[in-house]
Amino acid sequence: MKLDVDVLRYLTKEDFRVLTAVEMGMRNHEIVPAELVERIAALKHGGTYKVMKNLLKHKLLHHDASKYDGFRLTYLGYDFLAIKTLVNRGVFSAVGRQLGVGKESDIFEVATEDGTVMAMKLHRLGRTSFRAVKSKRDYLKHRSSFNWLYLSRLAALREFSFMKALEEHGFPVPNAVDCNRHCVIMSLVPGYPLVQVKQLENPETVFNTIIGLVVRLAEHGLIHCDFNEFNIMIDDDEKVTMIDFPQMVSVSHRNAQMYFDRDVECVFKFFSKRFNMSFHECTADIDGTAVDTDDSGRPSFTSIAKDTGFLDKELSASGFTRKDQEEIAKFIEGGIKKDANSDDEDTEDDEHISVLNEANTMGVDSLHVADQHDEQVEPEGNVRTCEAGPSSEPENEDGSNEEGDNETVNNDNDAELEKRLNKVRRRAVTAARGGRKTFASRNTYKDKGGKSSNSSKIQRQLSSW
Numbered sequence: 001m002k003l004d005v006d007v008l009r010y011l012t013k014e015d016f017r018v019l020t021a022v023e024m025g026m027r028n029h030e031i032v033p034a035e036l037v038e039r040i041a042a043l044k045h046g047g048t049y050k051v052m053k054n055l056l057k058h059k060l061l062h063h064d065a066s067k068y069d070g071f072r073l074t075y076l077g078y079d080f081l082a083i084k085t086l087v088n089r090g091v092f093s094a095v096g097r098q099l100g101v102g103k104e105s106d107i108f109e110v111a112t113e114d115g116t117v118m119a120m121k122l123h124r125l126g127r128t129s130f131r132a133v134k135s136k137r138d139y140l141k142h143r144s145s146f147n148w149l150y151l152s153r154l155a156a157l158r159e160f161s162f163m164k165a166l167e168e169h170g171f172p173v174p175n176a177v178d179c180n181r182h183c184v185i186m187s188l189v190p191g192y193p194l195v196q197v198k199q200l201e202n203p204e205t206v207f208n209t210i211i212g213l214v215v216r217l218a219e220h221g222l223i224h225c226d227f228n229e230f231n232i233m234i235d236d237d238e239k240v241t242m243i244d245f246p247q248m249v250s251v252s253h254r255n256a257q258m259y260f261d262r263d264v265e266c267v268f269k270f271f272s273k274r275f276n277m278s279f280h281e282c283t284a285d286i287d288g289t290a291v292d293t294d295d296s297g298r299p300s301f302t303s304i305a306k307d308t309g310f311l312d313k314e315l316s317a318s319g320f321t322r323k324d325q326e327e328i329a330k331f332i333e334g335g336i337k338k339d340a341n342s343d344d345e346d347t348e349d350d351e352h353i354s355v356l357n358e359a360n361t362m363g364v365d366s367l368h369v370a371d372q373h374d375e376q377v378e379p380e381g382n383v384r385t386c387e388a389g390p391s392s393e394p395e396n397e398d399g400s401n402e403e404g405d406n407e408t409v410n411n412d413n414d415a416e417l418e419k420r421l422n423k424v425r426r427r428a429v430t431a432a433r434g435g436r437k438t439f440a441s442r443n444t445y446k447d448k449g450g451k452s453s454n455s456s457k458i459q460r461q462l463s464s465w
């Protein structure tokens with residue numbers, strides 16, 4: 001997927017305000033009615049429609065009239081929101097070339113002012129099948145509505161949390177730098193994915209290290225679940241780094257043994273094929289630790305002493321709520337129960353939108369307020385609890401610090417105001433659902449003449465925002 005950061009440089013504060021408004025609307029709406037966007041963005045002189053037109057032109061928003069007339073963020077729009085937030089936080093200041101295209105992600109180089117290059121992973125769930133095709137089909141079948149952006153955000157937060165935890169436990173993983181929305185910033189791993197390596201000086205050492213990692217993960221209560229030559233990086237000194245963690249499961253998962261054996265099998269198969277290794281003589285002494293193996297030299301899952309609480313502990317330490325965990329676990333594993341939430345939208349709306357409108361009323365940047373409020377309902381991929389990024393907080397338009405303002409907003413329990421705002425919101429939604437078209441017809445905003453960017457345009461300084 002293209003990431004034309006050129007466009008980013010020309011987006012105004014109002015553009016971002018409207019993008020943010022759509023994002024907020026999407027917490028409770030698959031498609032956000034234009035009137036709701038306008039209410040949330042609260043731009044002066046009805047400027048929202050003009051801004052939306054511009055955002056549609058640049059494909060940051062998508063118009064959808066399939067169920068009722070409204071808008072949703074595209075992945076590109078979501079990318080820009082995440083990038084802007086991270087740039088504002090001072091995490092990086094430039095986006096560089098694309099490093100890789102994963103199954104469900106795009107990886108780019110990013111650089112700081114002082115020239116440090118890091119990797120930015122943008123999760124893109126829904127682009128291709130997620131691990132098991134069947135699981136996804138089950139997932140979608142039982143959902144009345146779903147939101148890929150939301151799931152991508154959960155995947156990113158999950159990956160970031162694991163990366164941090166694994167790093168702290170001495171695993172060879174990239175350094176987890178920061179995370180926002182569906183975007184994870186990590187250190188750049190030197191070297192190549194193992195799949196690109198044709199020759200190794202010490203294949204047996206590398207093999208033992210890799211199998212040792214699978215075993216050590218299990219000891220820490222984790223199974224990678226996608227442990228293969230695409231997710232193992234190797235440098236010129238044959239040092240191994242593992243990547244790609246959002247799908248990891250606990251050793252207490254009902255299919256743990258199967259996932260563990262599958263990870264092991266992937267490694268055995270690859271080394272046997274690529275490096276002609278045979279495993280009869282493989283000792284049980286993997287990575288310096290004695291491990292029980294079966295007759296073929298494969299480590300035995302049942303004989304590993306496992307810390308089963310690790311996964312839950314680490315995830316909750318990162319601000320991952322139980323609801324988040326359940327949601328993403330359903331998606332990953334396909335253990336779907338019937339989802340009967342299609343009609344409770346209004347109750348939830350009232351709670352969420354009143355918060356957003358209240359924020360606007362208070363003159364606070366709604367994006368920042370939502371981040372805080374979301375800790376109870378839906379954390380904004382904004383993992384301050386496992387803070388690794390710079391400590392400088394972005395400032396609001398009026399120059400005030402968001403924490404202080406939030407306190408004011410949090411403490412403001414003006415029931416009357418809330419009631420009034422809810423009423424306004426309900427009217428807007430009803431009007432939009434009643435088929436009243438509030439925006440020009442589909443054809444007017446189709447970006448017919450839009451030119452696609454080429455990759456050479458990607459290298460851009462973003463610090464000028």
Ligand code: ADP
Pocket residue numbers: 099100101102103104105106107119121174186187188189190192193230231243244245
């Ligand atoms: P996916 O989940 O979509 O499979 P991955 O995390 O496996 O995504 O990343 C896809 C590719 O991007 C990897 O195979 C690798 O080539 C590259 N990549 C990912 N993370 C890094 C990193 N930290 N440093 C360098 N390259 C990376």
Ligand code: MG
Pocket residue numbers: 102103230231244
């Ligand atoms: Mg991968």
